Amino acid sequence: xxxxxxxxxxxxxxxxxxxxxxxxxxxxxxxxxxxxxxxxxxxxxxxxxxxxxxxxxxxxxxxxxxxxxxxxxxxxxxxxxxxxxxxxxxxxxxxxxxxxxxxxxxxxxxxxxxxxxxxxxxxxxxxxxxxxxxxxxxxxxxxxxxxxxxxxxxxxxxxxxxxxxxxxxxxxxxxxxxxxxxxxxxxxxxxxxxxxxxxxxxxxxxxxxxxxxxxxxxxxxxxxxxxxxxxxxxxxxxxxxxxxxxxxxxxxxxxxxxxxxxxxxxxxxxxxxxxxxxxxxxxxxxxxxxxxxxxxxxxxxxxxxxxxxxxxxxxxxxxxxxxxxxxxx
Amino acid sequence: xxxxxxxxxxxxxxxxxxxxxxxxxxxxxxxxxxxxxxxxxxxxxxxxxxxxxxxxxxxxxxxxxxxxxxxxxxxxxxxxxxxxxxxxxxxxxxxxxxxxxxxxxxxxxxxxxxxxxxxxxxxxxxxxxxxxxxxxxxxxxxxxxxxxxxxxxxxxxxxxxxxxxxxxxxxxxxxxxxxxxxxxxxxxxxxxxxxxxxxxxxxxxxxxxxxxxxxxxxxxxxxxxxxxxxxxxxxxxxxxxxxxxxxxxxxxxxxxxxxxxxxxxxxxxxxxxxxxxxxxxxxxxxxxxxxxxxxxxxxxxxxxxxxxxxxxxxxxxxxxxxxxxxxxxxxxxxxxxxxxxxxxxxxxxxxxxxxxxxxxxxxxxxxxxxxxxxxxxxxxxxxxxxxxxxxxxxxxxxxxxxxxxxxxxxxxxxxxxxxxxxxxxxxxxxxxxxxxxxxxxxxxxxxxxxxxxxxxxxxxxxxxxxxxxxxxxxxxxxxxxxxxxxxxxxxxxxxxxxxxxxxxxxxxxxxxxxxxxxxxxxxxxxxxxxxxxxxxxxxxxxxxxxxxxxxxxxxxxxxxxxxxxxxxxxxxxxxxxxxxxxxxxxxxxxxxxxxxxxxxxxxxxxxxxxxxxxxxxxxxxxxxxxxxxxxxxx
Numbered sequence: 001x002x003x004x005x006x007x008x009x010x011x012x013x014x015x016x017x018x019x020x021x022x023x024x025x026x027x028x029x030x031x032x033x034x035x036x037x038x039x040x041x042x043x044x045x046x047x048x049x050x051x052x053x054x055x056x057x058x059x060x061x062x063x064x065x066x067x068x069x070x071x072x073x074x075x076x077x078x079x080x081x082x083x084x085x086x087x088x089x090x091x092x093x094x095x096x097x098x099x100x101x102x103x104x105x106x107x108x109x110x111x112x113x114x115x116x117x118x119x120x121x122x123x124x125x126x127x128x129x130x131x132x133x134x135x136x137x138x139x140x141x142x143x144x145x146x147x148x149x150x151x152x153x154x155x156x157x158x159x160x161x162x163x164x165x166x167x168x169x170x171x172x173x174x175x176x177x178x179x180x181x182x183x184x185x186x187x188x189x190x191x192x193x194x195x196x197x198x199x200x201x202x203x204x205x206x207x208x209x210x211x212x213x214x215x216x217x218x219x220x221x222x223x224x225x226x227x228x229x230x231x232x233x234x235x236x237x238x239x240x241x242x243x244x245x246x247x248x249x250x251x252x253x254x255x256x257x258x259x260x261x262x263x264x265x266x267x268x269x270x271x272x273x274x275x276x277x278x279x280x281x282x283x284x285x286x287x288x289x290x291x292x293x294x295x296x297x298x299x300x301x302x303x304x305x306x307x308x309x310x311x312x313x314x315x316x317x318x319x320x321x322x323x324x325x326x327x328x329x
Numbered sequence: 330x331x332x333x334x335x336x337x338x339x340x341x342x343x344x345x346x347x348x349x350x351x352x353x354x355x356x357x358x359x360x361x362x363x364x365x366x367x368x369x370x371x372x373x374x375x376x377x378x379x380x381x382x383x384x385x386x387x388x389x390x391x392x393x394x395x396x397x398x399x400x401x402x403x404x405x406x407x408x409x410x411x412x413x414x415x416x417x418x419x420x421x422x423x424x425x426x427x428x429x430x431x432x433x434x435x436x437x438x439x440x441x442x443x444x445x446x447x448x449x450x451x452x453x454x455x456x457x458x459x460x461x462x463x464x465x466x467x468x469x470x471x472x473x474x475x476x477x478x479x480x481x482x483x484x485x486x487x488x489x490x491x492x493x494x495x496x497x498x499x500x501x502x503x504x505x506x507x508x509x510x511x512x513x514x515x516x517x518x519x520x521x522x523x524x525x526x527x528x529x530x531x532x533x534x535x536x537x538x539x540x541x542x543x544x545x546x547x548x549x550x551x552x553x554x555x556x557x558x559x560x561x562x563x564x565x566x567x568x569x570x571x572x573x574x575x576x577x578x579x580x581x582x583x584x585x586x587x588x589x590x591x592x593x594x595x596x597x598x599x600x601x602x603x604x605x606x607x608x609x610x611x612x613x614x615x616x617x618x619x620x621x622x623x624x625x626x627x628x629x630x631x632x633x634x635x636x637x638x639x640x641x642x643x644x645x646x647x648x649x650x651x652x653x654x655x656x657x658x659x660x661x662x663x664x665x666x667x668x669x670x671x672x673x674x675x676x677x678x679x680x681x682x683x684x685x686x687x688x689x690x691x692x693x694x695x696x697x698x699x700x701x702x703x704x705x706x707x708x709x710x711x712x713x714x715x716x717x718x719x720x721x722x723x724x725x726x727x728x729x730x731x732x733x734x735x736x737x738x739x740x741x742x743x744x745x746x747x748x749x750x751x752x753x754x755x756x757x758x759x760x761x762x763x764x765x766x767x768x769x770x771x772x773x774x775x776x777x778x779x780x781x782x783x784x785x786x787x788x789x790x791x792x793x794x795x796x797x798x799x800x801x802x803x804x805x806x807x808x809x810x811x812x813x814x815x816x817x818x819x820x821x822x823x824x825x826x827x828x829x830x831x832x833x834x835x836x837x838x839x840x841x842x843x844x845x846x847x848x849x850x851x852x853x854x855x856x857x858x859x860x861x862x863x864x865x866x867x868x869x870x871x872x873x874x875x876x877x878x879x880x881x882x883x884x885x886x887x888x889x890x891x892x893x894x895x896x897x898x899x900x901x902x903x904x905x906x907x908x909x910x911x912x913x914x915x916x917x918x919x920x921x922x923x924x925x926x927x928x929x930x931x932x933x934x935x936x937x938x939x940x941x942x943x944x945x946x947x948x949x950x951x952x953x954x955x956x957x958x959x960x961x962x963x
Contacts, residue, residue, distance in 0.1 A: 032820045039823070057481050088405055089593050090563060090572040092553060099594040158635060168639050170632040171596055175623065178597045179589055275627040277596050285405050285628075290820065 008314070012307045019303040020078075020296075024071050027292040027299075033063050034087040034290045074296065084293030088286070093297045097279065101301060103172070104278040107194065108267065111201035112259055119206045123213030124245055127221065138210055145207030151269040154200045158274070161196070169196045170275045197274050201267055205259075209252065216248035246320060253316050257309030261302045358614035360394040363604050372604055373460070375615055380454030383615075384433065384608045388938045391610055392618040392961030400645045401625040401633035402598065408571040409947070410624065410647055411591070412521055415600060416569055417953030418582045419523030420449060421515060425940065425956070427842065427949050430519045434463070434527055434582065444512040444897040451501045456605040457530050457580035465503040469495050470531035474538070475567065480558045482567050484525045485517060490870065510895035512902065516846060520948040525568040530580040537561035574598070584608070584617040584958045591626070598624040608958060617958035637931050640665035644939050644952065644960070646672050646930040652720060652793065658931060670930040670939070675946030677732050677743075678838025678921040679724065680797050681850060682706075683860035684782070686918065687877060689829055692774045696761065698880075700917055705757030707746040707920050709808040710801060714749075716923050719796045723926035729850045729919050730910075732841035734944075737906060742914040754808045763809070772809040781811040785825065785834040788816045794835060797922060826862050827872055834859045838921055843948050845893070845906050851913040852886035853879060860919050886912050935963045 035057055058064045062073060077084055083093035126138040161169045171178075177189045220226065221244055229239045268280035279298055286295040359367075359375040366372040402410040420435040435449045455463040472495045475486040486493065491511060496504040505514075517523065535541035537548070537560050549560035566573035573579065574591040585600035600622040608616045627633050633649050636642050638661040642649075650658075650672065662668055684703065688694040696702050712726035726747040731737035763772035763780060771779040788795045795816065802812045825831045839857070840847040849857040853865035863877035868887050870876075879887065886909045893905040930952075932939050940955040 030818075030820060032824045036824055037820050085559075086593075088571075089575075090559075090566070090570075091575070091592070096593045155631065158631065162635050162639060166639065168632065168635045168641065170627065170629065170635070171625075173596075175597060175625075179595065272628045273631055275596070275629045275632045277594065281404065281628045282593065288818070289405070 005311070005315070008311055012311065015307055016300075016303060020075055020300055021071065023299040023303070024074060024292070024296055025067070027287070027290070027295050028067060028070075030290065032290065034292065035063060037289050038087070074293065078297075078300070083297040086286070086291050086294040088289050088291045088294070093294050096282070096294065097297055097301065100277060100279040100282050101298075103276070104267075104280065107172075107197060107276065107278060108201060108259075110194065111198050111205070114198055115202040115205045115209060118202070119209035119213060120245075122206075123210040124217060124240065126210060127214045127217035127248075128240060130218065135214075138214075142207040142210045145203045146211075148203070150200055150204055150267070151273050153203055154197075154270045154273045157196055157200060169193075172197075172276060197270065197276055200270055200274070212251060213248055216251060217244055220244035220247050250317065250321055253320060254313050256313035256316065257306055257311070259309065261306045261309075358612070359604075360602060360615070360618075360620065362394075362602075362620060363615075366604070378456060378460070378605050379609065379615060380452055380456075380607050382436075382453065384452065385611055386608050386616060386956050386959055387611055388956060388959035390937055391612055391614070392937060392959065394618055394620065394961075396619050396962040397621040397623050397643075398619050398957070398960070399623045399625070399636075399641055399643050401627055401636055401642060401648065403630075403648060404626050404628045405593070406571055407626075408569050408574060408591075409950075411574055411598075412524070412569045413647065413950040413953050414957060415583045415585050415622065415953075416524060416581075417521070417950050418584075419518055419527060420451075421519045421523065423519045423949055423954045425943070425954055427944050427954070430515045438515070440512075440515070440897040442897075444510040444514070444895060445507045447505045447514060448498075449503055449505070451503075452607065453501055455582070455607045457582060458586045458603045458605055459530075459533070459580040460605055461530065461532055461580065463527075463530075463582060464500045465497045466500075467529065467531045468503055468526055469497050470535060471526050471529040471567075474529055474534070474561075475525065477538075480538075480561060482525075484568060485514075485522055486525055512894050512896040512898075513845070515897075520846070521569060521950050527582060528568050528573070529565055533578075533580050534561065534565035537564055582607075585622050588621075596626050598626060600624075606958070610959060618961035619957075637661075637667070638665050640667060640933070642667075642931060643933040643936055643962075644930065644957075646670075646928060646945060646951070650928045650930060652723070652926065652928075655929065658929070665931075666935075667931050667933045670932045671942040672928040672930050672945045672951070673732075673734055673842075673942070674925045674928055675732075675842040675944060675949065676837045676839050676925045677841025678727055678729050678923065679720070679925050680794060680922045681729050681836050681838050682784070682801075682833060682920040682922075683835065683850075684833045684919075685829070685831055685859070686861045687829060687863040688832065692776045692778065693832065696763075696774055696780070699761045701757045702761035702763070703917055703920060704746050705754045705761060705763075705808070706805065706810065707917075708748065708750045708754035708757065709810070710804050710920075710922065711749040712747060712923055714804075715797055715800050718800060719793050720923065720926055724923040727921055727924035728917075729838045729921040730841075731844045732924070735842050735844055736903070737844045737910060739910060739914065742910060745914065746917065751808055758808060758810070766809050770806075770809055771811050779811060780809070781813060781832075783813045783815050783832045785815045785817055785822055785831050787819050787822050790819070791837065798835070801922075826856070826859060827875060829862060829875065831859075838925065841925065842944060843946055844910075845902060846948055848890065848906075848909065850919050851909055852890065852918075853883055854890065882912050882916050933962075937961050937963055 035054060039054065062070060074084055081094070083097070085091070086093050086096055089096055122138050126135040129135055158169045161167050172190060172193050173186070174189050174193070177186045180186055226239060226244055229243070267278065268284050270276070271278045271280040272284065283295060283298045286298065363372060363375070367374050372378070400410070400414070419433055421430045421438070422433040423429070424431050434452055434455060436452050437450045439448045440446070451463070451465065457463055472486055472493070474480055475482050475484060476492065491507050491509045493505045493507045496506060498504065537545055537557060539545040539557055542548070545557040549557045552560055554560040554563060563572060564576055565579060571591065574587060577587045577590050581603070584603055584606045586603045587598070588601045589595055589597060589599040591598045602617055602620055606616060610616060625633070625636060630648055633642070634654060634657070637645065637649055637658065658669060684697040686694065686698050688697055716722060716724050716726070727743055728745060728747060730739065730743040758772060762775055765773040767773055767779050771781070774780055784798060786794050786798060795814065798814050802814065805812050822834065836857070836859070838850065840849055840851065848854045853861035853868060855865055855869055856862070856871065858865045861879065861883065863875055864879035864883055866872040866876040867878055889905050889909050893902050896902055928945065930943070938960045940952060943951045943955055945951045
């Protein structure tokens with residue numbers, strides 16, 4: 001097991017290196033650079049931009065350098081903990097992203113928990129009571145959840161909240177708590193705002209989980225060991241929960257690593273619509289303004305989360321499923 | 330120096346004496362919140378904070394103190410919102426009708442006959458928000474910083490073609506001397522450009538510059554910046570740079586000072602009144618009336634729209650006042666307890682079709698430069714249909730011309746070739762040599778290729794552009810002209826220009842009110858004159874490698890404009906501009922569709938002194954010229 005983890009960690013480092021290279025290259029792909037965007041916005045207001053200034057800025061930001069020089073500066077900086085400077089905000093990237101990433105992880109972590117809490121019982125129920133009214137309801141609900149785009153659901157929710165209850169959903173805190181320190185009232189304020197984005201973010205995932213769980217469990221329920229367990233007099237809940245559900249969870253656990261990045265990228269539009277201070281909108285904006293160090297840092301962090309998540313799910317899988325035994329090879 | 334000693338020795342008694350002699354006896358009222366601070370000794374009394382002769386701002390009614398002005402801004406780079414509400418405090422300002430230049434931080438100014446030397450006198454006793462006096466030293470320092478080659482800024486102060494030098498006469502008087510005539514300086518100073526020169530306090534900002542602090546480089550490094558210039562920029566960004574509003578320590582001359590800064594992680598920016606603000610109402614009460622500004626930072630215009638509908642925005646036009654939203658806001662007036670004000674945009678036209686008259690393709694250049702071709706296109710457009718379908722009937726057929734509200738309005742220029750007449754269109758197209766058609770009914774150019782115009786558009790900027798272009802596409806196809814839409818991102822849109830890699834680009838009709846200041850469609854004036862990019866490069870001296878000598882008529886216009894810029898006489902400038910517009914009318918370089926319909930503002934019903942009608946432009950940064958410092962809640 002230890003040997004396996006060490007091997008995986010070496011692979012992770014190499015993967016991250018490759019990802020960073022690709023990420024940096026992709027950010028550089030569109031024509032122009034941050035300065036082009038900047039000049040464009042100045043020019044749009046009728047201002048003349050002095051070529052000397054551009055030259056100075058280009059030098060200051062090392063934008064005139066060839067790709068590999070820029071990449072080298074960037075990646076060596078990161079190894080020292082310096083993610084570079086955001087052009088747009090003119091601040092160190094590290095100062096900008098942690099708060100946003102924190103919000104993302106908090107919000108999306110909560111969404112994942114809600115997703116599992118809702119999906120597990122419903123999925124199990126739907127499988128055990130196949131073709132019952134409950135199963136049909138769960139199926140219909142699941143299909144609607146999958147079919148409705150998240151951002152549309154967010155818009156509908158905002159509209160309903162506005163027309164029926166006269167409140168505007170959006171953001172994560174009331175004005176009074178926005179810049180306050182964490183305290184019990186702030187937690188309550190957060191929860192009274194966060195339920196809406198959590199609901200939106202977990203909707204599609206819940207629907208998907210229900211479907212997967214139901215299908216997997218249906219396969220397991222027919223297997224002889226279930227029949228054996230039942231005939232030996234095990235209580236029904238134990239027959240179902242102890243083995244089939246555990247096995248049915250297998251594919252869910254193996255995709256844990258993809259949850260977080262999928263949520264961040266999948267929630268970009270929702271975050272924009274509901275004005276959530278998460279990493280999604282910041283990533284979107286940094287890409288459109290070609291704020292490459294900021295965009296690079298977010299993409300790289302997402303990649304780190306993905307590979308770490310994959311490692312975690314592999315380890316969990318080995319723990320939960322006795323059939324998988326890496327160490328005994 | 331002299332003044333500080335006076336303050337120190339004589340104290341407030343002397344000041345009050347001076348006041349009594351110098352001007353009318355001001356009531357010297359101040360906000361209740363500040364009274365407590367004065368009593369506790371944290372703040373000097375109001376008469377010491379105000380200048381001897383504070384600027385008096387007239388308003389419809391005398392207000393009362395207090396309240397919060399709530400508004401919404403976009404995340405990232407929405408410094409425009411701040412400029413338009415808080416930061417518009419230059420040496421001079423525009424009056425609310427955009428007709429005159431009024432004193433502001435400067436009480437008087439004089440221009441030399443040849444418009445090369447300007448002498449300004451500052452208002453005496455104005456203080457920065459930290460209580461330190463504002464003097465010519467600060468102005469000289471700002472000029473020095475802008476002209477520092479290691480500190481990249483970009484403005485009229487370091488314009489290499491006409492870089493002014495400054496001569497400080499005394500604490501309150503200084504001269505700007507330009508190598509070439511600069512007749513439009515006062516207009517420029519009254520616009521947002523005027524903010525540059527009064528944006529830096531020497532006392533605070535000099536500590537980051539190596540000429541004033543030998544440890545500047547080391548300090549910068551300690552603060553995590555690779556050079557002193559980046560550190561200085563971080564702490565004291567010039568003019569209206571976004572980053573300027575991320576430093577609450579920066580002393581300013583604004584009516585409100587930052588409390589919660591505008592950074593990537595704050596979802597609300599707040600401002601508190603500046604206790605040293607140097608303006609009063611007609612009864613001598615210190616302004617502003619409103620205590621706090623609260624700007625919701627949102628990536629989502631939907632959220633801002635909902636906030637406004639829900640009555641959580643007190644005054645706003647920016648971001649939310651779209652044509653599509655108008656019925657929604659109209660219906661929501663009662664529920665949200667607000668009403669709609671009128672906003673007259675500065676843009677003349679909803680869509681300007683700019684054919685590339687400098688096209689690299691011989692045949693296309695020849696065709697696009699043919700006036701008959703452009704007239705033919707113009708007559709082929711059924712503008713009323715576009716207005717009815719896209720703008721629910723708002724607007725009228727219009728060319729790219731000064732708006733009816735402008736003193737330059739010329740009905741002939743505005744209306745020529747706007748009637749929908751396919752037969753006339755065909756006549757003109759045939760006169761332009763497009764007599765043959767191919768099997769698809771598309772007309773053929775002189776070299777036998779079909780006429781196909783690819784139009785670049787940034788649909789994200791104005792979604793209605795795509796709707797308009799799709800209708801135009803059908804209308805033009807009816808007379809045998811093929812038009813293709815190329816929806817691209819803003820960066821690529823600009824990137825294509827120096828490469829001359831486009832048939833046509835579209836934009837809105839800027840310059841409908843600011844005719845002299847932004848004549849981009851009347852002649853190839855600057856880089857936004859996309860229809861003749863190579864000609865403007867020749868004129869402005871930028872991008873010399875692509876510059877091309879303009880046609881004679883455009884050259885004549887350029888000469889007239891150069892003459893216009895060199896005179897400080899407003900009447901003469903107007904006359905010269907009329908001559909330029911005459912040539913524009915004759916040449917018809919770009920094609921417009923319809924008059925930009927009036928926009929609207931959302932005004933909370935209990936907000937007083939706010940304008941029911943106003944112009945709106947970047948150069949006229951409304952609502953700031955309408956004196957938000959005098960607004961108050963009933």
